[in-house]
Amino acid sequence: MEQRVAGRSGLVVSRLGLGTMTWGRDTDRDEATACLLAYVEAGGNLIDTADVYVDGESEKVVGRLLRTVVPRERMVIATKAVGRTGPGPMSRGASRGHLLAALDASLKRLGTDYIDLWQLHAWDPLVPLEETLAALDTAVSSGRVRYVGVSNYSGWQLTRAATIQQLQRSCAPIVTTQMEYSLLERGVEREVVPAARSLGVGVIAWSPLGRGVLTGKYRHGTPSDSRAASPHLGEFVRRYLGGDSTRIVEAVATAADGLGVSPLAIALAWVRDRPGVTSAILGARTAGQLQASLSIENLALPAEIYDALDEVAEPSFGYPERRR
Template structure:
């Protein structure tokens, strides 16, 4: 598996049907920036990502109440990176406590985007996501507002996160009717334990609209590293954080831990850690443009990035072995099995 110089060879994929190229593995600031890391630590993590070929960095206005964007912006400024080498995304929905500080109204999309750019200290983001669907705003208003943001040059592309296939289809219907730009990317959770959306619900969207995916939680919040299998929660882990207690209770059920144990021998046979197998498994899905990884330590970044070299090892035979253990393949609507 020599990839020249022994280093990991990052692959770059088009974001859906767009011309934008994103690294197959990317970095997200969700739990870490502002909660667990300050600027000094963030800089070393970001540099480590860049050294491994990552060009795509994900954020959101709600992460650490805006602090995550400030930390990312300051870090990139201090690192002196060229803006055109980077693909930066942020997400708009929860911008504050006032009645107009949240949701996808034209007002909040525009004000929220401007506030995000100010925190990031950037003229634009490459991708702007609607962080959730907003039942209280007509989709047409949101589509028009996102196009306004693109026309202003504050974002180059827009997408959705955790929308249903029906909502994405409706947005595309509006965009086509009004001759506007539709959402080119969706950001769903996707991992060996959570597959229905990506593998079943969104199926028509890939061909109909060229929808790309930037997926999050490839390790199911760390469950697929195997580190919780002793039945204890490591003190430096995400589940040790007070506001993640519920997530821990929901995620660490016996059935899940049994599957994680069953995956260990498959990873051992390939000679890789379980975490790399789990990340590579997500990246191997042809509809996934980029897998967003998280990390609070450089060592985790280095481990995660090696997953790029594991993707070619996932032969159909290996994939079948994995399937036999996780047994989470969603039923395909067209097969009636």
């Protein structure tokens, strides 16, 4: 699998990452083991989790597998903090107290003494940004974290954080921003991607398959074993069912028929090769689903198909992003 440098840093990751949001709940240990082995065999090295995934169970499963199945040193572990992990006002947010406590808890669950990429899961308007960034510096200078990133930050939030770090000569510059990005969600192209490219920050795309909708599985209904039918992920998926999404999904299906590949392959290759994207996270629940995504490594979309999909799914632009 092709390896890419994350922004202007020394961190090198595979262009497809392994997501673990369902590990410990919908994906049991045996299935997670099969997923990890298939991913490593394909040449992948980036495994993405978070302290709030399945209330910490995802990190625990990742930790066990990196002690028993795949050597920890072969993988780049990316996890996140900011979300609520317990009761009380100091059990959530981007305060120094919560972040450093959450970091220690993640290290314990993962069974490692350092995290390769530690990401702020969300912007916290209640905490001074300088305090949050100082906590990142502490995490890196203590050796518990190698690199830091953010997730779900708007363009101005990313720019402000990176600018403060530059002015303060931070030892923990932001090297990645993890954002939802797919043919069904291109809002990041208005401000986030241009900001990231200007700042030398790599974009990690989460849900590159439009929460599963771009695979085409919902074209004729909702399968009973799908995420849309799940009590805990139903609303997460239903946002992209119907409306403009239908037109885009059909365009992807048409392109897939023309190339003799799956809609999944078309949608994933499109995001993977977008300007500024370092890696796209695969959120497969099963090893079978993951194998389908890993099989696209050698697929490069013809320019005419790439451009046609770009036009069909073009996000709305206007003032001030685009001036005539």
